[in-house]
Amino acid sequence: MLRYLYPMRTFLIVAGDVKKPNPMTADWVTPLSFNPQLVGIAIGKSRYTRRLIEEQGDFVIAVPTIELLRDVWLAGSVSGARENKVERMSLTFIKSKKVKAPSIKECAANIECRVVNSFETGDHIFFVGEIVNVTASDAFKNDTPDIANYKFVMHVGRGPNFTYQSDELIKL
Numbered sequence: 001m002l003r004y005l006y007p008m009r010t011f012l013i014v015a016g017d018v019k020k021p022n023p024m025t026a027d028w029v030t031p032l033s034f035n036p037q038l039v040g041i042a043i044g045k046s047r048y049t050r051r052l053i054e055e056q057g058d059f060v061i062a063v064p065t066i067e068l069l070r071d072v073w074l075a076g077s078v079s080g081a082r083e084n085k086v087e088r089m090s091l092t093f094i095k096s097k098k099v100k101a102p103s104i105k106e107c108a109a110n111i112e113c114r115v116v117n118s119f120e121t122g123d124h125i126f127f128v129g130e131i132v133n134v135t136a137s138d139a140f141k142n143d144t145p146d147i148a149n150y151k152f153v154m155h156v157g158r159g160p161n162f163t164y165q166s167d168e169l170i171k172l
């Protein structure tokens with residue numbers, strides 16, 4: 001039944017450190033609070049990313065664009081527990097400013113989060129992260145998406161089916 005919430009925005013959750021990064025694709029990402037700035041991610045209990053986040057207490061939400069789709073699919077279909085998926089990717093992992101988890105140079109934004117809470121939600125762990133730093137590319141102008149120059153990724157569901165938004169900005 002969750003399929004009826006789709007299409008959903010698709011993100012990369014980066015855990016680990018710059019020497020051994022592990023990116024994982026995630027649709028289940030949601031803002032939670034303005035003050036403090038909190039964001040939530042639902043991570044399946046069996047994911048390698050879950051273990052890394054629990055060990056280190058931080059993660060980065062990297063915002064991919066449609067050009068990175070091949071790597072987005074790879075990050076979401078291979079587990080870092082089984083192989084170093086990063087070796088098959090063309091992404092560049094760079095140091096973040098405030099957390100150990102790295103950022104991705106090619107992404108439109110990198111949202112650095114420290115875990116402030118986590119709890120079980122059925123077969124997932126819901127991690128609540130406090131945003132401690134953000135870096136963004138020119139896909140954003142004045143902290144706002146420049147919709148004409150920014151093709152963010154949306155997951156249609158049922159496997160590798162994706163789309164991106166129209167570049168029409170509707171102003172009411």
Ligand SMILES: Cc1cc2nc3c(=O)[nH]c(=O)nc-3n(C[C@H](O)[C@H](O)[C@H](O)COP(=O)(O)O)c2cc1C
Pocket residue numbers: 010022023024025026027028029042043044045046047048049050072073075076077078079080081124155
């Ligand atoms: C488009 C897409 C969205 C996904 N969204 C989530 C999600 O929100 N939460 C989750 O736990 N897994 C999600 N997955 C599955 C994980 O990305 C996948 O199991 C991944 O291989 C886990 O990597 P890891 O074991 O290295 O952490 C998604 C996969 C894809 C392709």
